[in-house]
Amino acid sequence: MSVTTRRTRLAAAALAAITAIGGLAACGKDDDKPAAGEKPTKLVVDTFSEFGYDELVKQYEKDTGIKVELRKTAQLSEYRPKLVRYLATGKGAADVTALEEGILNEFKTNPRNWVDLNPLIADHSKEYLPWKWELGKSQDGRLVGLPTDVGSLAVCYRKDLFQAAGLPTERDQVSALWPDWKGFHDAGLKYKQGSGGKAFVDSITAVSNGVMFQGNGDLFYDKENNIIADTSPAVKNAWDTATSMVDISAKTSTWSPEWSGGFKQGTFAVTFCPSWMLGIVSDNSGPANKGKWDVAAVPGGGGNWGGSWLAVPEQSKYPKEAAKLAEYLTNAKSQVDAFKLKGPLPTNLEALKNEAFLSYTNEYFSNAPTGKIFGESVAKIQPTHLGPKHQAVKENAFEPALRAFENGQADKAKAWEQFTKDAKTQGAF
Template identity: 70%
Template sequence: MSVMRRRNRLVALAAASALVLGVAACGSDDGDSGSSAGGKPDKLVIETVGEFGYDELVKQYEKQSGIKIELRKTAQLNEYRPKIVRSLATGKGIADVVALEEGVLNEFKLNPTNWADLTPLVADHSKEYLPWKWELGKSGDGRLIGLPTDVGSLAVCYRSDLFKAAGLPTEREAVTALWPDWDKFIETGKKYRTATGKGMLDSVTTAASAISMQAGGDIFYDAEDNLIADKSPAVKTAWDTALKMVDANITAKTATWSPEWSAGFKQGTFAATFCPSWMLGIVRDNSGPENKGKWDVAGVPGGVGNWGGSWLAVPERGKHKAEAAKLAEFLTNASSQVAAFKLKGPLPTNLEALKNAEFQAYTDPYFNDAPTGKIFGGSVESIKPIHLGPKHQAVKEQAMEPALRAYENGEASAKAAWEQFTKDAVTQGAF
């Protein structure tokens, strides 16, 4: 694989950015929020991907501000990113507050002028969050373009009833002890397959994501944002371990985010998935009320890991940047982060929230009263910051995952799958 220099990518990006901004200048700002006679907006729109736990918080903000809040959610990141790009380019349907997931944050930071500098719009909160999380919300020119929301501390969500049927332990401490490392996790999956005839794990791609995120540091790009997908130790470890899982036949072969995957939670198609804190709400919603208490949360093989997390940004072309910044500030404060965690699971990055007694003592009734505050919160200090290059999400979802699924489904040999991945990574990682 040829290494593409960051300088060349920035030149290409600059040209693309000029085009986008040119289109934007000609377009009309027909966002959804209007203004009252006094200048205060009648409505503000929040755009998020996945579950952020804001459903009740926006109702609270409506009461205290008198502003109607519309919460727009997109389930999948590969649909969300193009939607945001289009709104920035055309001004049509642009939201007032936009969630930027870590997989696309660096790409958007390369053109920070699309985003308002929040520094003059909010109080100085720089000492209130995990230091590395706060710094990642800044662009290269020093603009604060994102206020920190969550971080994706890792665990394993598992169906205790299905484990019991397979003759495996069901108590979370005993389940955690089953897999101190990835080889032991594979052994457990083989036992589950022998007992049930089914795959224990949902998909090879969730495993690859979890393993690569555990390493910390560089994944698909090095510190200079050179594409290193075929040379990255984190990628190679994740790839080799994922192939071992396929060879051991421990997966249910459900493509992540597919309709079959979503239905599989409720139908018992698989008994485990790798579960960053934000995934709790997705597991709950997909599994339905009839499976309350059947799911539980155990430790992840190999210790901790950091998979996911976001920031709230305000588009520069938004009509009500000052009010939007206040809303983002409210949604990311300590009490709001605790409330969001209790509702949908996104793990706080606000230091006060992480020390909050209610957060630390919280047990999730859906997950068999698992002490999720302790399980996820206890690992935050051990999380290693990761470096995601500008097109990380595209390389992951359009190159690595399709190649792994091809091997998982018997459509490609290990050699052919690797060649497919490295070839597609060049295309997806380029600007």
């Protein structure tokens, strides 16, 4: 039996077990099913990070009379275990559930956990980036998720800190500092010298994400979903580039309290900003730092870090209404409004051509033309193959090993050895 065949059978067995457990739980809830034609008084939406839905759901409530509860989880690493538990027990899931690209493949392998959206909504297949739409479908053709955003890359930087360190502050001049990753490191060294030794970038794990999601090659898995973490050129390049930046890093783990506080305190001067990160940066930095941030090009000329879909779990008592809510949250107008509020970059083709999107400037980020900056990069984005346990390998093997090196707990060779060992465990399925 080949490794691939064995993994496929193991995956099928595991998913069957989850389905069976979920089925048993669902059987116990038959009495809770709504009467035919009964409308919901409330629908629940689960998201992680920031999707920009706060104002949209208020309008939806006015239009439909249905209350919408937004359940936000700050970190994807906390979100995924909740989702696993909901699917395994057959209860607790929201009516509409966000699936990030790193976990989409893992969860859509068992489409029986998800409502097929095809018969519940209009045909929108020609309205989105083609590759984004296709990724929302299961192998048997079921429409599991409706596209939300993509994570076109840029660099967010503090103009005031750059100025104090003697670096240029205008976004075109800043972009010119780092045409490649060596230029980024050189700029960091100049900043460190000019600022009296302050750190330049938030962490080397942030650097690794910027590098890793610029390539179109396989990352932790090959196309047959075999683990190739220790031989992947894209992963090794991200590792080598990130570890070379340790001397300009603030060593703040992304999503940690130190990282969140670092935005206000000026602990670091730059961070990597997929479009969806803009809302997080502004929220963490607070009103006092409005106008101090700006947006520049990423070294190496673009990339795609992140992006999601909205799905409806089979557990939902109101799948038709939930599907309509997901449809509303992902339509062209809603994607533009969400972008303007918190930054998630549209994937709806009409939204990407919308003048309100293209001409949008972000007041918090020094009136940066974020619609133009991020919108122009969308056509260049190519899908990256992410295996079924990509997020687990990244968050539980790759990044911990990077942090071990960054914090002096292991030398580079030992840290790499730790990663390749843990990747096999985390990536098994």
